[in-house]
Each structure stands twice: as structure tokens, then as C-alpha cells.
Amino acid sequence: MPTDDRPGARIAQHRKLAGLTQRGLALKIGYSYSMVHQVEGGHKPASPEFAAACARALHVDVTTLTGQPYMTELQQDRLAELIRPIRESLDLYDLGADPDVTARAAPRLVAAADSLCEQVRAAEINKVARALPGVIAELTTAAYRTPATELWAALGSVFRTAHDVTVKLGFYDLSTIALDRMEWAAQRASDPVLAAVRQYMRGLVYHREGEHTIGLRLVDAGHRILAQGEENPASLAVAGQLHLGATVIAARAREADTVKTHLDEAKKITDRIGEMGHVHWLSFGPTNWAAHELSALTEMGRYSKAVEKAKKIAIPDSWxxxxxxxxxxxxxxxxxxxxxxxxxxxxxxxxxxxxxxxxxxxxxxxxxxxxxxxxxxxxxxxxxxxxxxxxx
Structure with missing residues (x-):
């Protein structure tokens, strides 16, 4: 890699390795030659959507271009040392009950899983990362010893939290493993809503990599899973969140009609159920609808409209x-x-x-x-x- 570690310099390095000129890369990603030239030269930043488009065209992971995870800062924040225990806790899921682990009673473990979800939503990443491996080990042991729907569902919840933490810290490969474990637990809990949440989050993984077609297919798969169960406020909230995820995925692909379709579908659901802040710790409702509209406008490059919309978003204190x-x-x-x-x-x-x-x-x-x-x-x-x- 070049001594210049900016995303633009990384893009230039991998473009040359792929045998492409700047004009050739511009044609592949749907951006102007001027934009590619300015980003590589350090005169403009590489936006997340630009980096994702380049990663897809150059057949590399987006983190290869963004430089994630940012190890210097992670070490400064004492977060780098917490990744290996999380990785191990995700890897040992199939060994059954750990004889060295004394698990708390089921109600306390379910409460611990909920607490971790709440803390990661409060952006207390360091605190959650330290506690996560221990809670995973306890819940895994308890679920194997006394299989119960509530324990498997709680285990799926902490795997979802592991995904949230690792995504926020830039370990996208590890976040994908966490989602696989989430599916494993959701199947044992026989919880279609939890399984659909997992498809929503998988869709966003591919969104970050610029693979919008796959992302939208995963969203559709989430809707099909929900259709297998009964309709209730929880399933409706997740269906709405799937539509909101699709708006951002489609926006990165600049598919304005698809964005509008999914925003309209999500709006119909918000009109029916209002704010739903505690369905598998999603934030579905009118406020989140407005937040996703803002994200979609930003992704599509409609910046003036995005700023106009942002001024109208009234975020409740409970958010x-x-x-x-x-x-x-x-x-x-x-x-x-x-x-x-x-x-x-x-x-x-x-x-x-x-x-x-x-x-x-x-x-x-x-x-x-x-x-x-x-x-x-x-x-x-x-x-x-x-x-x-x-x-x-």
C-alpha cells in the first residue's frame, strides 16, 4: 500500500492493480472522471457511497478502501483488545454448555440481553463490548442446558448486539458471523420476527458493500419470513423497517422510483401503528421514517432537499x-x-x-x-x- 493511507490513495492503488485508468473506473462506477480524479488526488473526500461503488467495481471489500477498522484509534480507546473475546464467543457457539460457566436464572439473562441492546443503542460501545462475551457464554450454556424459547430468543438478541458493535467499530467480517449466529438462534426460538430482523441487517451489510441488488433480495426474503407468521404490531414494525432499509439500499443505487415505493409502504405502516421503539430494539415509527428519508436523499446526492428535510425532523427525547x-x-x-x-x-x-x-x-x-x-x-x-x- 502507498504511504498515503487516505481512501482516495487506496482507491488509486487498487485501480492500478486492476489495470484500469481513472476514466475506466469512472465508467464502471457511474461517476464522472473529474470525481475520480479529485478523490484520488485528495481534493475531495471519498463518500461512503463512492467507496462502495469503487469496491464493487474493483472486486475488493469496502474496508480495503476505507481503511477500516481504524486500529490506531481503536487502540487509543482500548477497544482493539475487546475484539478477540467477541470473536471467540461467536466461534464457540456449537460446543454446547460450557462446564466452567455458571449461568444466571433465565429472567436475569433475558434482562441482561435487553440491557446490552439498550446500551448499544445509547452508543455505549466500550461498555457493551466488554460485557458481551460473558453474556453470550452464559446464554449459550443456559440454552443448551434448558432449551427454552425465551433463552434462544435472548441469545439471538445478543448476537444481534454483537453485530451492532462490530459494525460500528468497522469489523464487517465479524459482523457477518454474528448475523449467522443470530439466524441459528432464531431458528431454535422459532421466531420469524427475529429471523426477519436478521434479513434486514444482512441487507444493510450488502448495502455497505455497494451490492444493492442482493440487499433488496434480502429485504424481500425478510418479508416472506414475516408472511409465514401472524400479523401483529411487532411483525408490522419489522415489515416497516424492512421497507426503510430498502429505501437506503435503493438510494445508493440511485433508483428513485424504488426509494419512493418503499417509503410509501413504510409510511402506510407508520400511519397504522405509530412509534414502536421496543420491537427487538428497533426504532420504527414516523421519526425513523423521516430519518430514513433524510438518509435516502443524502445517498442520492439531493443535498439541498436533505438539509431542508433535516430541519423538520423533531427527534423525541426518548430516541x-x-x-x-x-x-x-x-x-x-x-x-x-x-x-x-x-x-x-x-x-x-x-x-x-x-x-x-x-x-x-x-x-x-x-x-x-x-x-x-x-x-x-x-x-x-x-x-x-x-x-x-x-x-x-
Missing amino acids: PSSRRAHVLIDRGRSEMEIGRSEAALKSILKAREVAPQQTRYHPGARATVEGLIHQQRRTPDALGHISAWLGL
Whole structure:
């Protein structure tokens, strides 16, 4: 790899290895030659959707181009040392009950699984990562010793939390393993809603890699799983969330009609059930609908419209910090793209205040700050500080 470790330099390196010119890569990914030239030259940031398009065209994982996981910052935050225990806990799922583990009573284990979900939504990543392997080991042992639907469902929940943590820290390969374990537990719990949540999250994995066709197929698979069970508020909330996931996946592919179709379907469900914040710890409802509309507009490059919509989103106090930060990062990205540098910096600083660890490892936050640096003739202290904090 080149000594310059920016995403743009990584893209240039892998483009050359693939035998492509900048114009050749531009044709493959549907961006202009000028955009490719500016990103590789360090004059524009590599947005998440641009990096995903390049990864798909160059047949590499998107993390190869973004440089994730960001090991220097992970080591500084004492998070790197927590990954191996999580990896081991996911790998040992099929060994049965651990004779060295004394599991708590089922109600306490279910409460522990719920607590981890709540904490990761509150963006307490370090705290969750430390507790996660132990809870997985206890629940796995308890479920093998006394098979019960509630224990298998709780185990599926902690595997979902493992996915959330590893995605936020940039270990996408490990997050995929966590989703496989989630399916394994969901089958034993006979829980179609949990299985459909897993398909939703799988769809977003492929979204990050720029594979929108596969992502949309996974969303459809989630709907088919839900159709096998009875309709209730929980299944409706997950169906709505599947539609919202599809809007972001389709937006990255610039399929505006598909985006509108799924937004409309999700809106029908929000009109029926309102806010549903505790269905497998999703945040489905009118607020999340508006947040996904903002994400879709940002993905499609409709930045002025995205900023206009962002101003109208009223986030309730009960909303989790992780979702609040995500909205602020999307807003900051759109503000940066239309030249509202001060507003964009305020949005990213607010995201750091709300969810510092999540913001530090979020590729969108990094791309926005990098873009702000290129726009400024003189770097304000606040921008310099957050740039150093992000490791740029």
C-alpha cells in the first residue's frame, strides 16, 4: 500500500492493480472522471457511497478502501483488545454448555440481553463490548442446558448486539458471523420476527458493500419470513423497517422510483401503528421514517432537499443516542456538500457530543470532516481538533 493511507490513495492503488485508468473506473462506477480524479488526488473526500461503488467495481471489500477498522484509534480507546473475546464467543457457539460457566436464572439473562441492546443503542460501545462475551457464554450454556424459547430468543438478541458493535467499530467480517449466529438462534426460538430482523441487517451489510441488488433480495426474503407468521404490531414494525432499509439500499443505487415505493409502504405502516421503539430494539415509527428519508436523499446526492428535510425532523427525547447521532451525521454531510461549512461542523460536533465512539468510527463523519478541511482556506480550531480526534 502507498504511504498515503487516505481512501482516495487506496482507491488509486487498487485501480492500478486492476489495470484500469481513472476514466475506466469512472465508467464502471457511474461517476464522472473529474470525481475520480479529485478523490484520488485528495481534493475531495471519498463518500461512503463512492467507496462502495469503487469496491464493487474493483472486486475488493469496502474496508480495503476505507481503511477500516481504524486500529490506531481503536487502540487509543482500548477497544482493539475487546475484539478477540467477541470473536471467540461467536466461534464457540456449537460446543454446547460450557462446564466452567455458571449461568444466571433465565429472567436475569433475558434482562441482561435487553440491557446490552439498550446500551448499544445509547452508543455505549466500550461498555457493551466488554460485557458481551460473558453474556453470550452464559446464554449459550443456559440454552443448551434448558432449551427454552425465551433463552434462544435472548441469545439471538445478543448476537444481534454483537453485530451492532462490530459494525460500528468497522469489523464487517465479524459482523457477518454474528448475523449467522443470530439466524441459528432464531431458528431454535422459532421466531420469524427475529429471523426477519436478521434479513434486514444482512441487507444493510450488502448495502455497505455497494451490492444493492442482493440487499433488496434480502429485504424481500425478510418479508416472506414475516408472511409465514401472524400479523401483529411487532411483525408490522419489522415489515416497516424492512421497507426503510430498502429505501437506503435503493438510494445508493440511485433508483428513485424504488426509494419512493418503499417509503410509501413504510409510511402506510407508520400511519397504522405509530412509534414502536421496543420491537427487538428497533426504532420504527414516523421519526425513523423521516430519518430514513433524510438518509435516502443524502445517498442520492439531493443535498439541498436533505438539509431542508433535516430541519423538520423533531427527534423525541426518548430516541436512542445512536440513531440521533446518525441523523446528525447525515445532516452534516449534506450541509457540507452544499457549502454550509459552519452548519456542517456544528452537526458533526453535536454527533460527537451525543455518541462520541460511534461518531469517531463512522466513515460518513470522517468523509464530512475531510470535505470541510478541503473547503476551508483556514482551518478553524474546532475543525482542527475534531480532525485530529478522528485521526485524519
